[in-house]
Amino acid sequence: MSQSAxxxxxxxxxxxxxxxxxxxxxxHAVRDVSFSLRRGEVLGLAGESGCGKSTLxxxxxxxxxxxxxxxxxxxxFHSREGVDIDWxxxxxxxxxxxxxxxISMVFQGAMNSLNPVISIRDQLEDVFTTHRPEMGRRERxxxxxQLLERVGVDRARLNAYPHELSGGMRQRVMIAMAMALEPQIxxxxxxxxxxxxxxxxxxxxxxTRLRDELGFAVLFxxxxxxxxxxxxxxxxxxxxxxxxELADALHLYTEPQHEYTRQLLASFxxxxxxxxxxxxxxxxxxxxxxDAVQAEEPTIGSAS
Amino acid sequence: MTTLEAKxxxxxxxxxxxxxxxxxxxxxxxxxxxEPGRTVALVGQSGxxxxxxxxxxxxxxxxxxxxxxxxxxxxxxxxxxxARYRRTVQMVFQDPFASLNPFHTVxxxxxxxxxxxxxxxxxxxxxxxxxRLLERVRLTPAxNVARRRPHELSGGQRQRVAIARALAPEPGILVADEPVSMxxxxxxxxxxxxxxxxxxxxQLGVLYITHDLATARHFSDEILVMYRGRVVERGPADDVILHPQHEYTRTLAEAAPNPERRIxxxxx
Numbered sequence: 104m105s106q107s108a109x110x111x112x113x114x115x116x117x118x119x120x121x122x123x124x125x126x127x128x129x130x131h132a133v134r135d136v137s138f139s140l141r142r143g144e145v146l147g148l149a150g151e152s153g154c155g156k157s158t159l160x161x162x163x164x165x166x167x168x169x170x171x172x173x174x175x176x177x178x179x180f181h182s183r184e185g186v187d188i189d190w191x192x193x194x195x196x197x198x199x200x201x202x203x204x205x206i207s208m209v210f211q212g213a214m215n216s217l218n219p220v221i222s223i224r225d226q227l228e229d230v231f232t233t234h235r236p237e238m239g240r241r242e243r244x245x246x247x248x249q250l251l252e253r254v255g256v257d258r259a260r261l262n263a264y265p266h267e268l269s270g271g272m273r274q275r276v277m278i279a280m281a282m283a284l285e286p287q288i289x290x291x292x293x294x295x296x297x298x299x300x301x302x303x304x305x306x307x308x309x310x311t312r313l314r315d316e317l318g319f320a321v322l323f324x325x326x327x328x329x330x331x332x333x334x335x336x337x338x339x340x341x342x343x344x345x346x347x348e349l350a351d352a353l354h355l356y357t358e359p360q361h362e363y364t365r366q367l368l369a370s371f372x373x374x375x376x377x378x379x380x381x382x383x384x385x386x387x388x389x390x391x392x393x394d395a396v397q398a399e400e401p402t403i404g405s406a407s
Numbered sequence: 408m409t410t411l412e413a414k415x416x417x418x419x420x421x422x423x424x425x426x427x428x429x430x431x432x433x434x435x436x437x438x439x440x441x442e443p444g445r446t447v448a449l450v451g452q453s454g455x456x457x458x459x460x461x462x463x464x465x466x467x468x469x470x471x472x473x474x475x476x477x478x479x480x481x482x483x484x485x486x487x488x489x490a491r492y493r494r495t496v497q498m499v500f501q502d503p504f505a506s507l508n509p510f511h512t513v514x515x516x517x518x519x520x521x522x523x524x525x526x527x528x529x530x531x532x533x534x535x536x537x538x539r540l541l542e543r544v545r546l547t548p549a550x551n552v553a554r555r556r557p558h559e560l561s562g563g564q565r566q567r568v569a570i571a572r573a574l575a576p577e578p579g580i581l582v583a584d585e586p587v588s589m590x591x592x593x594x595x596x597x598x599x600x601x602x603x604x605x606x607x608x609x610q611l612g613v614l615y616i617t618h619d620l621a622t623a624r625h626f627s628d629e630i631l632v633m634y635r636g637r638v639v640e641r642g643p644a645d646d647v648i649l650h651p652q653h654e655y656t657r658t659l660a661e662a663a664p665n666p667e668r669r670i671x672x673x674x675x
Contacts, residue, residue, distance in 0.1 A: 152562065300618050300619070300659065328666075329664040329666050330664045332670065333665070333666055352673060353670060370596050371592055371596060371621065372622060375648070375667065390594075390596050390597035391597040394597060396551070
């Protein structure tokens with residue numbers, strides 16, 4: 104949360120990125136999106152289901168599967184060493200090397216992506232055997248233990264299998280795994296949605312602490328705007344594939360420019376303040392207008 | 408007008424067997440009353456026993472000890488009495504993606520409870536009531552929505568179908584177990600607001616189970632905070648949230664997203 108960790112130089116620049124789902128009719132899931140992620144920054148990406156925020160994340164790391172395709176634009180990674188890497192120009196082998204090493208990801212429901220029949224230790228060690236083949240066995244073991252401790256899981260749990268851990272602990276293991284190679288960017292897509300509030304708070308605290316410690320940048324994607332307001336330095340609001348507003352947390356909250364941002368801000372009650380107390384007074388049809396039934400067949404991620 | 412009272416409810420679960428047997432007390436001496444037009448919120452983190460209480464009220468589980476009273480009389484557990492009870496006490500589940508059958512249309516989902524609980528209605532009358540229910544949960548055009556299947560609706564719309572289904576038997580008590588936690592933040596308020604409006608129209612007694620303190624505060628009259636099966640704090644909604652007495656309530660309040668706290672920091 105401290106501002107000091109953020110520098111002004113970008114670590115990732117996304118330029119005019121557009122992604123289509125090539126189905127009939129074509130769905131424009133991401134439309135001409137541009138933004139830059141600064142070194143050490145937590146950038147929040149807010150939007151409702153189907154607005155294209157996950158597609159954008161997959162697009163940045165080039166994990167899209169057909170029928171999704173990048174139709175224009177590019178994502179450029181600026182490494183610490185001053186080299187620019189255009190993700191579109193990397194071959195399959197290079198991509199495999201760069202992913203996880205420079206950019207890692209924690210996806211929605213990531214805790215369920217652990218292999219149930221392999222121990223946590225072997226799954227963590229796999230990261231090092233793949234990306235750091237020169238590393239000795241003893242060092243590898245030690246690093247894995249340290250990683251677990253860093254996210255607040257006891258190192259004795261290394262020998263455990265995924266089903267022996269709670270959901271929160273599995274999620275922590277995934278975050279530990281994403282940090283294994285000390286990437287410069289972490290993309291987190293709804294990393295805490297499946298967890299309860301107390302565990303969520305612990306994990307968010309962990310992420311911000313590690314960010315301050317290690318200085319990586321985070322692209323944090325969620326539909327939960329109140330949450331983003333708390334942890335992000337800047338917030339981008341996405342709707343129907345476009346970023347409609349991008350501002351720092353304070354400005355977005357106090358002076359929202361776009362009508363849609365105002366709508367989103369009005370759609371959650373406040374815990375301690377007065378805001379939201381009107382809601383029980385009577386039926387407010389405007390609230391349901393956000394979720395109205397479209398007369399014709401709904402199209403995914405598109406308002407047009 | 409229905410009143411449902413839970414008195415000294417205790418529920419034990421038996422874990423393991425033989426020498427490794429252990430008892431887990433999921434609900435420990437919980438009492439509360441659901442009155443017409445009032446909402447009681449049950450808050451607590453996962454595993455605190457909230458949903459076990461819902462199961463006890465729905466008679467999906469039997470309490471180890473304690474009583475559930477409907478209008479002052481112990482609830483009936485079989486036969487016509489149970490059928491009457493089911494008509495009076497209805498539930499909205501957490502996951503609208505799982506609680507609706509993907510194979511059936513919206514109309515089918517609403518028709519079933521109507522036919523079960525109001526025998527002898529004509530087909531035309533049933534259809535008319537289905538449309539009326541959809542209009543009441545603001546799913547319009549009702550004719551169009553009735554023909555759809557769950558996958559053609561958004562999460563919020565599905566949850567509104569689930570609410571319509573719960574209202575079909577004309578219950579007096581509604582148990583809502585995390586009714587909006589699977590929905591986008593932006594549409595949660597609309598669904599809760601709808602629920603509150605319907606509650607007032609019907610004078611329903613509502614048990615609102617949630618881990619979200621902010622909505623619990625704004626949508627309920629009384630809040631019960633649960634921790635490990637026990638009610639550690641209870642009182643009028645604003646009192647519990649603004650002046651928490653118990654350590655655990657404070658922990659929960661700290662954990663809840665609270666943009667204002669951060670914004671004040673940024674300003675400061």
